[in-house]
């Protein structure tokens with residue numbers, strides 16, 4: 001439930017289960033409109049992209065820059081509804097019928113989808129799931145929320161009773177808030193099992209409706225949730241004092257990181273060989289499955305449909321679906337049925353082995369983090385976008401395991417959970433520059449060599465020394481390196 005922002009005052013999201021709102025229709029309508037608004041925004045984005053592609057093929061580089069700038073501005077204007085864009089309908093915000101909290105929420109979601117690299121954002125299908133936001137133009141103090149003096153939202157904690165049994169509901173509370181235009185209010189019966197911090201400021205209230213596959217209560221296929229984002233200075237962790245260590249998160253030949261303490265202690269971070277062995281085993285099961293799949297495909301190509309041979313990217317699932325069709329058409333599919341049976345069995349083995357390795361890894365990281373943080377309460381890390389890093393060069397023998405074992409975010413989370421104070425330093429040039437003299441290193445990728453001072457060594461060892469030095473500077477425990485270098 002913990003979520004931090006990058007601002008100075010940390011935020012946390014408090015999540016509560018709720019009953020369907022009272023009255024329902026306003027909330028239902030807002031959720032449907034929110035869904036439509038999202039798709040409207042995506043449609044605008046699609047049209048913009050098309051315009052860009054059209055322009056790209058016809059104009060010079062300079063004109064193109066102009067076009068893309070123009071498109072960017074137009075897009076912003078549509079979102080902000082500052083102009084009435086004749087092409088895309090009069091300002092979307094003005095006509096979407098949504099309350100400001102919700103349209104801000106939806107715009108943020110659309111913006112996130114737009115920024116994603118690769119294919120254009122996709123339209124959402126209406127599944128009955130949705131979210132609306134409650135306007136908090138100005139943050140609402142928790143005290144105001146609880147005593148009911150705020151005009152947008154209030155939580156009533158007076159005793160509530162079960163509708164049928166008449167028994168009091170433990171931690172029962174009633175959230176009443178403005179959900180629609182014209183100040184329409186709705187109430188949500190919820191369980192306030194975790195009290196909000198008294199000195200906090202409520203930045204956001206979100207109401208979510210989700211579909212559930214299982215029906216825990218007969219006939220109920222939806223789940224309502226209230227998410228309250230609270231900002232409070234009490235969430236700031238006390239600063240840890242003590243020895244400092246730097247960790248270079250990396251992925252090279254099974255090593256997931258390299259640790260260097262300020263006292264000179266050094267160790268590579270390696271996942272246990274048993275885990276790597278398990279992963280290799282899972283891989284071998286996978287290749288056996290692939291082999292059987294090819295045999296089955298070949299059989300089907302000869303006996304049923306020659307086109308099967310060209311299904312290069314055909315997953316086992318596709319073939320399984322096809323078997324059913326063929327059986328209905330009257331083909332003899334006994335051989336394929338046998339394959340299907342075996343493949344399901346092998347899949348289960350593979351899946352179990354991977355899951356076991358994952359659990360083991362998680363535990364190892366937890367134990368490791370505990371040990372490290374006991375010795376070094378302050379940890380310096382590079383400020384990396386780990387999700388992007390994990391998808392880099394994912395090929396080859398180790399590449400297959402990369403996303404799985406590497407998961408540097410897991411290592412980082414383990415350290416944070418063990419109570420480390422994490423200091424982030426910019427990631428640029430940490431492995432490109434020599435830690436002794438600050439000049440660019442030459443040599444090979446894994447074994448860099450500094451032409452200036454003749455240092456030769458390991459790439460990660462060089463990087464971790466740079467990270468440690470940057471971190472010590474950032475903490476004010478070491479003089480600036482440029483200054484240090486100037487000293488005689």
Ligand SMILES: [Zn+2]
Pocket residue numbers: 434435436437438439450451452453454455
């Ligand atoms: Zn050097």
